[in-house]
Amino acid sequence: MKLVLSQEQQELRAAVRSFLAAASPLPKVRDGYDREVYARLNGELGLSGLIVPEEYGxxxxxxxxxxxxxEETGAALLPGPFLATVFATIALTRVPDKELLTGIAEGRVVATLAQPPADSDVTVAANSGESGVTVRGTLAQVLGGMEADVLVVPALTGDGVVMTAVDLTAPGVTRTALETLDLTRGQAQVTLDGAPGRVxxxxAPGVGDRLAVALAAEQLGVLRAALDAIVAYAKIRVAFGRYIGSYQGVKHKLADMHCKLEQAESIVRFAAWAADESPDELPAAAALAQAYVGRACFEVARDHLLLYGGIGYTWEHDAHLFYKRAKADEVLLGPPxxxxxRLADLLEL
Structure with a gap:
């Protein structure tokens, strides 16, 4: 097991970081989803097809x-459906579908996944008829539901639960945008009333664990960026004739935040390794990632906002963007x- 990034991984990080700094800086994040940026992200860097098998492009x-x-898209607070498409891709790599995986890899398809976050209840049903498969059900919250072209959703049939693909632009689909805490990443209520689908x-088992690892990686980026921002501020903000970073109450808080970052990074690196190399260790690693990293990310985002003082309370400050993304991510797959x-059960505690 190696938790240190390889040379290739460091080059990938540098490429994504450089691209996002130029194409999607924080001031632009407030404008929301930019299709051009998303197209370039997939066309120039190929991020949408990063984990798509080579046989599918x-x-x-x-x-x-x-x-x-x-981690880099999280640090940049990238708006839009990238994480939603990653979730769908994770599910599709467990249940391969050439048409969808090829479309995602080429950047032609924006997909999202309907995954029950807190339990395994399936509220969507798929029925076969003369005209094909029709899907019915209401999904209260679908990540990227307004931007996605295709919805991958587990549906109940007479033979059990199957994964289905639904064209979100087809008849029988009603999408309603939701008012969300995180303004940079939308969600939608999706109602399927006899919508045409494809089984x-x-x-497949293990999808939820892999989603947890992916989300923890984004949370690590949010955590790191929030800490970097407040450290930089503490070095230039002067109060009572001294840089605020020199005050004990501030520097001790920053040290505590850094410790959370170090622990979170180790947990995420281990969980990602387990997803690739050790399936037996993945369930516990994924549960730990969400139990620790989600909360640590929110605490760092909260404290970094408070350390800005009065300026941090203004709506125009970027600290609010990190705070809201951290809280939205913390509960995206269920509260910590x-x-x-689940971790306690896996460890038999």
């Missing part, structure tokens, strides 16, 4: 590389207590 990379890319295959309980 992707790079065939592993979770270690995906974690590197997601991809049986639901659910992951702590």
């Amino acid at each position: 992707g790079a065939g990379a592993g979770f270690a590389e995906l974690a590197v890319a997601l 991809i295959g049986p639901a 207590r659910i992951h702590r309980a």
